[in-house]
Amino acid sequence: MKKFEFDLPTVIVIAVFAMFITGAALIYFVNPYEFDSSAEENGSDVLVSVSSNSAVQFSASVFSVTGDTARPIAFYYDERYASITGHSYQRWLLDGIERELGLRNFQNGVVVVDADSLKDIMESTDADDMKTVVIMTSGAFPDNVHSSSIDLVSGWVSGGGIIMWTGSQIGHYSAPADPGYNDWLTDPSQPGVSGEIGIFGDQVVRAGDRAHGDIRSEFCDSLSFTFTEITYGMDEEYVKNNGKILGYTSSDGFSSMSFIDIGTGGILVFGGTTDLQYAIPQTLASSAYLWDGGAFQHKRENVKGTAEWTFSAYTDYVVYVYAGTIYPVYGKAYSF
Numbered sequence: 001m002k003k004f005e006f007d008l009p010t011v012i013v014i015a016v017f018a019m020f021i022t023g024a025a026l027i028y029f030v031n032p033y034e035f036d037s038s039a040e041e042n043g044s045d046v047l048v049s050v051s052s053n054s055a056v057q058f059s060a061s062v063f064s065v066t067g068d069t070a071r072p073i074a075f076y077y078d079e080r081y082a083s084i085t086g087h088s089y090q091r092w093l094l095d096g097i098e099r100e101l102g103l104r105n106f107q108n109g110v111v112v113v114d115a116d117s118l119k120d121i122m123e124s125t126d127a128d129d130m131k132t133v134v135i136m137t138s139g140a141f142p143d144n145v146h147s148s149s150i151d152l153v154s155g156w157v158s159g160g161g162i163i164m165w166t167g168s169q170i171g172h173y174s175a176p177a178d179p180g181y182n183d184w185l186t187d188p189s190q191p192g193v194s195g196e197i198g199i200f201g202d203q204v205v206r207a208g209d210r211a212h213g214d215i216r217s218e219f220c221d222s223l224s225f226t227f228t229e230i231t232y233g234m235d236e237e238y239v240k241n242n243g244k245i246l247g248y249t250s251s252d253g254f255s256s257m258s259f260i261d262i263g264t265g266g267i268l269v270f271g272g273t274t275d276l277q278y279a280i281p282q283t284l285a286s287s288a289y290l291w292d293g294g295a296f297q298h299k300r301e302n303v304k305g306t307a308e309w310t311f312s313a314y315t316d317y318v319v320y321v322y323a324g325t326i327y328p329v330y331g332k333a334y335s336f
Contacts, residue, residue: 056329059222065317067131074110118144133284213250223286286318318334321334
């Protein structure tokens with residue numbers, strides 16, 4: 001970019017350049033902030049370095065993981081099929097997820113898949129398809145992969161696939177190829193509770209009015225997860241026995257972010273629809289959904305300039321560094 005020098009009495013911190021192309025104005029903001037980080041193993045330790053040209057709170061989390069952190073990411077979206085949450089909501093959520101993943105230097109792009117492509121993934125024996133992370137935000141599986149008579153979901157997850165779910169009680173609803181369909185509660189052909197039991201082996205998903213958890217997990221605190229909704233959260237004891245709690249819990253025993261281990265894969269259930277533009281990207285970029293439930297280390301410090309931290313290394317683990325608190329402005333993950 002060409003450098004311009006202005007002889008002005010006031011230093012302009014934020015420069016705005018406007019370009020008019022075919023009648024449209026494109027405005028670019030020059031970001032005055034610079035962030036960087038690195039992570040290197042040194043014997044039984046891992047050395048983490050962070051830097052910023054302005055004061056910012058940096059955090060680093062180190063935790064052991066199970067499974068491959070380099071996974072294809074697919075976002076299910078198909079306007080031919082009904083959606084409980086609404087297609088406009090899904091588009092809004094996808095835009096936010098892609099934007100927030102960019103801030104976190106996430107290398108794996110998000111591929112949008114329709115119902116046909118989703119079925120192909122779940123029927124495939126290709127290694128990448130079998131370890132794909134599928135983000136489901138419509139509140140219902142399309143009926144070509146899960147219904148009262150079809151269940152491609154359970155076998156695919158058991159074989160290594162990952163589902164990130166939000167929007168309703170998982171397994172209860174199947175979406176027909178009819179965008180105007182709205183008989184979710186009255187259609188007797190809907191799977192209902194039996195669909196949930198078919199996936200988890202028990203009835204463990206909350207049903208009730210919108211609610212939030214207020215007991216923050218230690219792991220949740222280290223990654224600044226703010227997702228508290230338990231409207232469709234999972235039974236706390238079931239999660240502890242079959243996976244791990246990543247978010248908040250409520251006094252009546254439900255979890256806002258629940259990862260359930262199923263075979264060599266699993267399902268991450270977000271218990272509602274709020275704040276997901278930040279929760280899903282932070283979970284993906286950090287690989288928190290692959291945390292093995294064991295010990296983790298965390299450091300948080302205000303930094304201007306450079307700071308260096310030393311952590312103990314694990315066998316298979318992730319170092320996730322981010323700047324900012326509730327809404328990070330920078331992030332980067334390192335897998336070992």
